[in-house]
Amino acid sequence: MEYLIHLAILFAIYVPLAVSLNLVVGYTGLLSVTHAAFYGVGAYATTLLVVNFGWGFIPALLVAMILSGLLATLFGLILSRFRDDYYALVSFGFNIIVYSILLNWESLTRGPLGIPGIPRPEIFGLTFDSNLSFLILALALALTVYLVSAGIVKSSLGRVLKGIREDEKVLAIFGYNTEVFKLVIFGLTAMMAGLAGGLFATYITFIDPSTFGLNESIFILAMIILGGMANLRGSVIGALFLILLPEILRFVGFPSDIAAQMRQVVYGALLVLLMLYRPQGLLGEYKL
Amino acid sequence: MTILRTQNIHKNFGGVKAVDGVSIAFEPGKITGLIGPNGSGKSTLINLLTGMTAFDNGLIYIGEHTRLDHIHPYDLPDFGITRTFQDIRLFEQMPVLDNILIVITSRNVLGALFEKHKKYHLDIAEKVLRQVGLWEKRDCLAHDLSYGQRKLLEIARVLALNEDGGEVLHTILFDEPFAGLFPEMIKIVSETLCLLRSQGKTVVLVEHNMDIIRELSDHVIVLDSGQVIAEGTPAHALSQASVIEAYLGK
């Protein structure tokens, strides 16, 4: 039971990551491979504010989200000079830069040693010590992110984002300053990733840079490709599936010590198969 | 009084002088045919006028007070100008209806976030889609329409901006709107051009079919190798020796 709750919490942390990345990649058509950087900034900023400065969870999380958003806005300004493959490559580079900073700025982050002993969230005197209570908190925040994203998608803004994906130059001559729209959505989704980071840090109570590398960005990307581009429910299903995959593998008889590693192989193979036979993903509405 | 004119405007692509010192003025409230052999620079000129391509030097004048040495594409509707594309450019993986709504709903981020579409928007979309016979197709992806329907959807998009923009929109540039259309669709497009003219709009028509040019245009400008080689009434311009030579090859 404890283990099921653990999986459910991981799921609740990955939903905002996957849903927000889908807004960027699936809806707006920006092939960003740097989402884990914002996830990491959220995790480290929340941790440092809580551990070093004794801040409460909520203000720490809010400031962490804002920092993630600001960093994304800066990255977005630079990324606006690039398109398509180059965009992906440069975003790739940003993830590596953030990862290296987390690893090497030892006076702040303790580098590879990581930061242990992060307290569980406390909100208005309520401590989310037990995993069950943390699950409720995490699900509530995941749901909030989902609803905000669904609101964006259903509004005219959602239509504009898709327009950017389909033909940015044509959208521009119909009066849209597309750079502004791209910056806003990039910043906003980075805040959502930052929120997931704050949740992750206070759940595991320990963070180190290895969680926030390129691998992680690709893992989140795999969730949305699997679930389907430009479909939010798809991203939720993609997150659920990739979280459960090691368990499924264990269930079908892989020894548990290699099940986790096999996850990489299987999700790689699944992605290839999917691209061959259903390029829009399980529920997707848009082909890359 | 002109509403849109260029002064000595240039665009080179590498060694190719695609537009080479063009100074023209489009007559307000008239249909101006913009013709010339393949590669003579018609589409490039339209791209320069609409901010799709930056020009090397020269000036563009809009109305009486605006003088520009570059154009931000997103200012175009405010300048009162819009266009269609020779190589149809739609929002492919979006429904037909959304292809229309997107050009009439809010242009700023917050405005867009707190709006879906209003009855006002839907009414415009219905009107212009019915005008080109695509209302029944409103839920199809643009991508799934036939070639001719796709051309008509681009026309409807311009009409929607015209409905919404009201007085602001004054000039519409059509880059080969008739190319490859069946007769019944040609009729819809030519009626649209005449309708716009009757509303006092300035219409620029790029077209290779001289029968259509003779029938529709009030004025003709002929380009060759990026330069204006003749200008005048259709009968006058098309009978010039230089024009005949440009078309038949030297």
Ligand SMILES: Nc1ncnc2c1ncn2[C@@H]1O[C@H](COP(=O)(O)OP(=O)(O)OP(=O)(O)O)[C@@H](O)[C@H]1O
């Ligand atoms: N983006 C570009 N890069 C390089 N060369 C270009 C580009 N666009 C146009 N050209 C060149 O500029 C010249 C003018 O092309 P343009 O498309 O304006 O001609 P056009 O009059 O529209 O021809 P058509 O009747 O075939 O549509 C051609 O030589 C073309 O090859």
Ligand SMILES: [Mg+2]
């Ligand atoms: Mg052309």
